[in-house]
Amino acid sequence: MSTETKKFADPAGVAAGFAADFAAWFATQTQDKVTIALSGGSTPKMLFEIWGKEYADKIDWSRIHFFWGDERCVAPDDSDSNYGVAKTLFLDKVQIPAENVHRVLGEADPDEERLRYENEIYGHVDIDENAVPQFDLILLGMGTDGHTASIFPHQSQFLKSPQVCEVAIHPESAQKRITLTGPVLNRAKKVAFLITGGDKAEVLAQVIKKEGDFANFPASHVEAADLTFYVDEAAAASL
Numbered sequence: 150m151s152t153e154t155k156k157f158a159d160p161a162g163v164a165a166g167f168a169a170d171f172a173a174w175f176a177t178q179t180q181d182k183v184t185i186a187l188s189g190g191s192t193p194k195m196l197f198e199i200w201g202k203e204y205a206d207k208i209d210w211s212r213i214h215f216f217w218g219d220e221r222c223v224a225p226d227d228s229d230s231n232y233g234v235a236k237t238l239f240l241d242k243v244q245i246p247a248e249n250v251h252r253v254l255g256e257a258d259p260d261e262e263r264l265r266y267e268n269e270i271y272g273h274v275d276i277d278e279n280a281v282p283q284f285d286l287i288l289l290g291m292g293t294d295g296h297t298a299s300i301f302p303h304q305s306q307f308l309k310s311p312q313v314c315e316v317a318i319h320p321e322s323a324q325k326r327i328t329l330t331g332p333v334l335n336r337a338k339k340v341a342f343l344i345t346g347g348d349k350a351e352v353l354a355q356v357i358k359k360e361g362d363f364a365n366f367p368a369s370h371v372e373a374a375d376l377t378f379y380v381d382e383a384a385a386a387s388l
């Protein structure tokens with residue numbers, strides 16, 4: 150396992166730095182189909198904008214199948230929809246077949262959608278020897294409480310779930326979400342965290358250094374073979 154931290158001056162630097170590394174990494178991928186799970190929230194928005202503008206014609210998007218590491222159980226046109234944000238900022242601006250975009254049906258019944266999305270993943274993502282789907286790349290963010298995807302501290306059992314995805318509940322809003330589980334996150338060939346902002350500095354330091362309350366932070370349990378933290382100076386203040 151290799152873990153690296155790459156520090157940039159600000160959120161724009163994190164987005165541009167990851168986008169450049171992504172393009173270089175994608176150029177090394179020889180398989181016909183590259184499977185990627187995207188993160189949600191606000192941090193990846195700058196990356197999506199860069200993908201939709203500077204990289205629109207520089208990546209063969211038709212070789213990529215996009216999934217989501219987590220999705221809010223809302224309609225795709227809801228401002229909370231992780232798919233809706235990605236669609237607006239970049240999916241609508243690049244040449245990618247509709248069948249390559251595997252959104253979570255946030256408008257559906259959560260329990261029914263959990264099963265449908267799990268089957269969709271099994272149908273399109275390579276399965277390893279332990280029957281765990283193995284994404285080529287998973288993008289993740291981290292909340293100020295150390296959650297990642299939608300695995301929150303109060304539902305840390307999802308870190309070990311035997312299922313590919315679970316129905317999660319946001320601790321404050323009680324919003325339901327569909328999230329990939331710990332074994333799937335950890336099976337990915339490559340995981341990139343994009344984390345910015347001083348409000349995450351204390352938790353990020355504990356997560357990366359495995360110090361203090363790190364065990365209570367789901368993000369600290371992501372231990373993929375190739376793990377990189379893309380952070381800005383504010384988030385790295387306590388490293």
Ligand SMILES: O=C(O)[C@H](O)[C@@H](O)[C@H](O)[C@H](O)COP(=O)(O)O
Pocket residue numbers: 188189190191192193218219220221231289290291292296297298299
């Ligand atoms: O659906 C989501 O909200 C995300 O997938 C979640 O895990 C996010 O990455 C963190 O909450 C950080 O969110 P910000 O980027 O908005 O800080």
